[in-house]
Amino acid sequence: MTIKVFGHKSPDTDSTGSPIIWAWYLSEVRGTPATPALLGEPNTEAAFVIEKWGFEKPEIISGLAAGEKVVIVDTNNPAELPENINDADIVQIIDHHKLTGGLETKAPIDITIKPLACTATIMHNLMGPNADKMPDRIKGAMLSCILSDTLEFRSPTTTDQDRELAETLAKELGIDLSAYASEMFEAKSDVSAFSDAELIRMDSKEYEVGGTKFRVSVLETTAPQMVLDRKDSLMASMSDVASEDGVDEVLLFVVDILNEEATLLVPNDLIKGVAEKSFGASVPGDTVVLPGIMSRKKQIIPNLAV
Amino acid sequence: MTIKVFGHKSPDTDSTGSPIIWAWYLSEVRGTPATPALLGEPNTEAAFVIEKWGFEKPEIISGLAAGEKVVIVDTNNPAELPENINDADIVQIIDHHKLTGGLETKAPIDITIKPLACTATIMHNLMGPNADKMPDRIKGAMLSCILSDTLEFRSPTTTDQDRELAETLAKELGIDLSAYASEMFEAKSDVSAFSDAELIRMDSKEYEVGGTKFRVSVLETTAPQMVLDRKDSLMASMSDVASEDGVDEVLLFVVDILNEEATLLVPNDLIKGVAEKSFGASVPGDTVVLPGIMSRKKQIIPNLAV
Numbered sequence: 045m046t047i048k049v050f051g052h053k054s055p056d057t058d059s060t061g062s063p064i065i066w067a068w069y070l071s072e073v074r075g076t077p078a079t080p081a082l083l084g085e086p087n088t089e090a091a092f093v094i095e096k097w098g099f100e101k102p103e104i105i106s107g108l109a110a111g112e113k114v115v116i117v118d119t120n121n122p123a124e125l126p127e128n129i130n131d132a133d134i135v136q137i138i139d140h141h142k143l144t145g146g147l148e149t150k151a152p153i154d155i156t157i158k159p160l161a162c163t164a165t166i167m168h169n170l171m172g173p174n175a176d177k178m179p180d181r182i183k184g185a186m187l188s189c190i191l192s193d194t195l196e197f198r199s200p201t202t203t204d205q206d207r208e209l210a211e212t213l214a215k216e217l218g219i220d221l222s223a224y225a226s227e228m229f230e231a232k233s234d235v236s237a238f239s240d241a242e243l244i245r246m247d248s249k250e251y252e253v254g255g256t257k258f259r260v261s262v263l264e265t266t267a268p269q270m271v272l273d274r275k276d277s278l279m280a281s282m283s284d285v286a287s288e289d290g291v292d293e294v295l296l297f298v299v300d301i302l303n304e305e306a307t308l309l310v311p312n313d314l315i316k317g318v319a320e321k322s323f324g325a326s327v328p329g330d331t332v333v334l335p336g337i338m339s340r341k342k343q344i345i346p347n348l349a350v
Numbered sequence: 351m352t353i354k355v356f357g358h359k360s361p362d363t364d365s366t367g368s369p370i371i372w373a374w375y376l377s378e379v380r381g382t383p384a385t386p387a388l389l390g391e392p393n394t395e396a397a398f399v400i401e402k403w404g405f406e407k408p409e410i411i412s413g414l415a416a417g418e419k420v421v422i423v424d425t426n427n428p429a430e431l432p433e434n435i436n437d438a439d440i441v442q443i444i445d446h447h448k449l450t451g452g453l454e455t456k457a458p459i460d461i462t463i464k465p466l467a468c469t470a471t472i473m474h475n476l477m478g479p480n481a482d483k484m485p486d487r488i489k490g491a492m493l494s495c496i497l498s499d500t501l502e503f504r505s506p507t508t509t510d511q512d513r514e515l516a517e518t519l520a521k522e523l524g525i526d527l528s529a530y531a532s533e534m535f536e537a538k539s540d541v542s543a544f545s546d547a548e549l550i551r552m553d554s555k556e557y558e559v560g561g562t563k564f565r566v567s568v569l570e571t572t573a574p575q576m577v578l579d580r581k582d583s584l585m586a587s588m589s590d591v592a593s594e595d596g597v598d599e600v601l602l603f604v605v606d607i608l609n610e611e612a613t614l615l616v617p618n619d620l621i622k623g624v625a626e627k628s629f630g631a632s633v634p635g636d637t638v639v640l641p642g643i644m645s646r647k648k649q650i651i652p653n654l655a656v
Contacts, residue, residue: 134449142455143440149449151652157461346457 047078052124057192060090061185092231097184122146164189187213196225240281254350279311306337321349353384357424363498366396367491398537403490428452470495493519502531546587560656563597585617612643627655
């Protein structure tokens with residue numbers, strides 16, 4: 045039975061590239077047939093990476109057959125996986141997020157979770173000397189995942205391991221790391237084709253604090269003005285998204301990759317209070333700039349207060 | 351802050367030895383002060399191992415301070431850990447059991463779960479070349495954990511890795527592996543000091559199937575008759591234990607290590623049905639012998655049917 049390898053819903057570059065990398069490793073090195081899959085359309089950056097390195101777009105799946113063999117990468121959160129995930133036969137998990145609880149397996153399986161910036165970096169560790177067998181396109185996918193998750197080493201989630209591996213891969217591929225990262229970020233920044241609701245849900249995680257359920261959305265971009273020009277309609281869309289998705293509030297952080305700051309949209313007094321209590325910000329109007337804030341995982345979620 | 355390293359409640363040899371091994375590794379190799387702890391009195395085999403290799407008995411703890419740094423080994427099940435475990439700062443988990451769900455961490459941490467027979471074998475992998483630095487007493491603890499969890503390679507959970515590592519360690523220590531295993535199993539088999547309820551709870555996990563909550567207890571012994579001679583009072587004690595512990599039924603499997611079989615006590619028709627449906631057994635009286643059944647994890651839990 046072919047193993048399906050997939051990441052989280054709303055696939056970004058790591059959740060698109062890491063399944064491709066690991067399915068290659070299982071099939072070509074370990075001799076275990078495996079195929080990558082996606083739990084939704086890849087974002088524009090991930091679509092650029094697929095195209096750039098000559099991959100076919102993996103199949104988009106929504107459900108799983110009972111007992112189907114799967115490898116989960118880049119998440120361990122059932123809310124980000126198919127609804128019937130616990131009916132599948134999960135054979136492995138590789139991730140770099142906090143342990144959420146909720147996933148269960150019927151027998152002991154192989155689980156590796158590490159506090160690195162990127163799932164693909166963990167995969168490189170797990171391959172050991174077999175990493176030398178990676179063809180260029182797999183190295184390209186790996187480099188892309190690391191540049192994406194670290195925002196070219198600007199994110200505080202970046203570790204020496206992520207950085208050194210990316211630099212080595214770029215050298216081996218003979219490409220200019222910074223120029224390539226800029227191409228990726230430009231692809232991610234072209235959000236003109238998306239509706240407001242799509243933008244809000246594109247890179248978003250639910251998080252509850254003090255009894256209030258938030259959808260914490262992040263838009264990483266090199267062209268923040270393109271998003272902020274749509275501020276009024278985005279704020280109008282937030283309450284619809286919140287009620288459709290069963291949360292109380294949407295927090296939308298527009299992360300300016302190049303200037304290393306985030307702009308939070310402030311549609312109401314509750315979110316104004318969140319900005320003040322979480323980041324010590326003073327809020328001048330319906331947006332607030334938060335200098336240095338780049339990472340939901342390291343800087344936003346741990347500080348969130350209502 | 352010194353990190354506390356501990357395994358599950360009712361510590362067996364792996365949950366006693368693995369904390370000792372990993373606290374040594376963190377302190378002596380990684381330079382991170384750590385100390386082993388126990389969540390209860392070690393069983394008679396684990397007590398023998400502590401004595402044999404010249405360790406001090408680790409401190410027995412029942413609760414944790416909020417924010418206390420801990421490493422969890424040999425379990426990922428909150429039911430087998432201090433009640434306030436999710437208030438602690440869990441920095442690492444090393445385990446070889448199925449993913450239970452329920453443990454949560456505030457940030458990404460280091461988690462390694464592998465389908466090997468023994469936590470100590472995973473630790474040896476994680477140490478890499480640093481394993482060469484292990485002093486004899488740490489090697490002795492590691493060998494003991496593997497022999498205990500594999501029942502000297504008789505359990506179907508045994509992998510080549512567990513076996514080869516144990517054989518290498520015995521050679522390096524210059525001891526006769528089989529003779530040492532026999533000493534350990536004899537220590538485990540001396541259960542004369544324990545009450546019926548203590549015996550039932552000694553190595554026991556809760557498991558629900560078809561709406562019925564079981565306490566699935568295993569007694570691994572080289573002297574099964576010593577336990578079976580107490581059959582009537584053990585069966586009388588089962589319903590008290592069940593109601594005290596909030597389960598419906600107790601299943602007590604007396605595993606005969608040398609003859610590689612288990613005897614299940616059958617106090618009532620429900621458990622008779624379980625024996626028939628789970629193991630295809632025909633039950634002659636108030637016990638039934640199940641040839642080849644050694645492992646709760648691999649053979650009992652996956653087959654349990656009501």
